[in-house]
Amino acid sequence: MxxxxxxxxxxxxxxxxxxxxxxxxxxxxxxxQGQLVRLWVDDASALAWMAPEAQALPHLQVLPWAAASQHEVLQTLAPADVWVEAFGCSLPExxxxxxxxxRxxxxxxxNLEYLSAEDWVPRMHNMPSPVMSGPAKGWTKRFFYPGFTADTGGLLREPDLQERQxxxxxxxxxxxxxPDLAPNALLISLLCDEPAALPQLLQQLVGMPHHLMVTPGRPLAAVQQALSGMAVHxxxxxxxxxHQDGFDEMLWACDLNLVRGEDSLVRALWAGQAFIWHIYPQDDNAHHAKLEAFLEWMQAPQSLRQAHRLWNGMAAGEWPALSAAALADWAASxxxxRQVLLQQSDLVSQLRSIVMSPHAQHRDGVSLGQHLEEPAMLNAHFP
Structure with a gap:
């Protein structure tokens, strides 16, 4: 095989x-790891800064989502061994x-699912899901749940991550x-949407040595809005x-990282610095249980739990003091x-293991050698 x-x-x-x-x-x-990848995406514009190397990588093609519905395009493609639906998206019919x-x-x-520390995740991970309707009726998908414990799909982690750090x-x-940061000043990174406690944080920073580094887009807009009501900034x-490596380095360099969403949460964990997670909100407040499950898995100190609840609008109260003792506790947590996670198998290794297992149906398709000998099959040009 x-x-x-x-x-x-x-x-x-x-x-x-x-x-x-x-x-x-x-x-x-x-x-x-020597695999070949076609990445189908409906808006790849962010790759221009997130992954400027993408266009030059061999054995990769970034394709527009719409092309997956074009018969003349599909006819040119080598059959893939693996289909991945990221975050519950449905493949074009x-x-x-x-x-x-x-075939x-x-x-x-x-079906690559969302990340969660909730207790049902290990039960659902690697479960088969028969396709009950549509052209693939009778085929089977397999759920893959990233997670924080050894009985889940793990987290994305590069083999050379520790060496790089x-x-x-x-x-x-x-x-x-x-360059003007004082020796005892806090360096803080901010990636967020519009967290409820942002004005409190900004107000507290006025009275202490610090430098806040604000990422572009919604974080910058949120800070500018909050600053408009402050007399002293x-x-x-x-x-x-x-790019992604540059983002990682920022997290490694800062004393406190305020992060948003799943990818930056994982990178904050690998950074091993104090962090607060702005979780993606859900209409039914399901994200509250998801955040509490993560904090419980992490065995976060109470001050860090309270900061998370305030940051995410789950509680009211005074923003905790960013004292040296508090930040040391948060960083230690x-x-x-991080040390626990480093002992577990990473997501890609587990994903490849599932794909290689007898339980994962697949078609051998053409060999790697044939892929490399027929680059037009992988790197078709689209109108």
């Missing part, structure tokens, strides 16, 4: 850049119908990006968009969680 496979990864960009960010990290890790009509056996079909010059980064600067 060949270990090199062709993966079709489908991504719809629903909010901000997290969906595409996760799918790109998944894609580049698969590529680094024309794409599925073409696959059913042109004798289904590919490994993975150990070789990172934190002092040089801080000197380059915040904290010390802050607006950052440009950066993150570092303990």
């Amino acid at each position: 060949k270990s090199h496979r062709l993966w079709d990864i489908f991504c719809t960009v629903i909010d901000n850049h997290g969906d595409l960010g996760v799918c790109w990290r998944l894609s580049r890790q698969l590529l680094a 024309a794409f599925v119908a073409h696959g059913v009509a042109t 004798p056996q289904q590919p490994a079909w993975i 150990e070789g990172f010059d934190r002092a040089a980064w801080r000197q380059q990006h915040a 904290p010390r802050w600067s607006a950052l440009p968009y950066t 993150a570092q303990t969680a």
